[in-house]
Amino acid sequence: MADVSADPRARRPGGRSARVRAVVHRAAADLVAERGADQVTVPAVAERAGVNPSTIYRRWGTLPALLADIAAQRADTAPEPTGDLHDDLANHAAWTLADLSRPGGVAFFRAEVAPDVDERRAGLRECLQRVSTRFETILDAARERGETPPSLERVLDRIVAPIYFRVVFSLPETDETYARSLAAALLDADS
Structure with a gap:
């Protein structure tokens, strides 16, 4: 079995995934604060975060799951x-x-x-x-x-x-x- 830790492409804590999570969390939290949770959508969060909506759907699946992760x-x-x-x-x-x-x-x-x-x-x-x-x-x-x-x-x-x-x-x-x-x-x- 190959040593994954030696692979430079292996996921690193604090890497791109953490940056995407942080920017999506911030965008969702800001939108909820501005509009109320019932007026926030995944596409609106994606637009605010500067990511594709598929990124959010792939990682969290739904807006409630994203909000739960933030909580x-x-x-x-x-x-x-x-x-x-x-x-x-x-x-x-x-x-x-x-x-x-x-x-x-x-x-x-x-x-x-x-x-x-x-x-x-x-x-x-x-x-x-x-x-x-x-x-x-x-x-x-x-x-x-x-x-x-x-x-x-x-x-x-x-x-x-x-x-x-x-x-x-x-x-x-x-x-x-x-x-x-x-x-x-x-x-x-x-x-």
């Missing part, structure tokens, strides 16, 4: 842990709210968990796994410092679920102060 990549922009449980929970609560509240944020979330994107509901499970991992990392670090943090289930129930609910249903007074207060209330209840 999954956004998790990489979560805040770095500070080493303080209260601050870390509050920062991640605020980041979660900001991510969902950005222009098109709910559309990206809906695309990620939509049954027509993945009939096996893997998108829903992956979304929950990403959110859980983000918070579990904070909880594990607190345990390593000798603290007794709340369970992941309590964090999901008391911080994540209310944020998603309030944003999806456009409830008023859902701002950073609200998100941070969820973390404080959880920790106060557990102390």
Whole structure:
């Protein structure tokens, strides 16, 4: 068997494929922010990105699948842990709210968990796994410092679920102060 790594034509991380992904993601995100997800089409994204629509269809298949990929990549922009449980929970609560509240944020979330994107509901499970991992990392670090943090289930129930609910249903007074207060209330209840 030939050594593919020695082949100069082998795919490289950060190569053309990564550049195309980045430009298509940016074009789709901008269009969703400008027009709303229901007014965006694959040909419009392709035109904005400067690629052929077949590139998008070949890589993502559908617009919802592209939006789901964008939502999954956004998790990489979560805040770095500070080493303080209260601050870390509050920062991640605020980041979660900001991510969902950005222009098109709910559309990206809906695309990620939509049954027509993945009939096996893997998108829903992956979304929950990403959110859980983000918070579990904070909880594990607190345990390593000798603290007794709340369970992941309590964090999901008391911080994540209310944020998603309030944003999806456009409830008023859902701002950073609200998100941070969820973390404080959880920790106060557990102390």
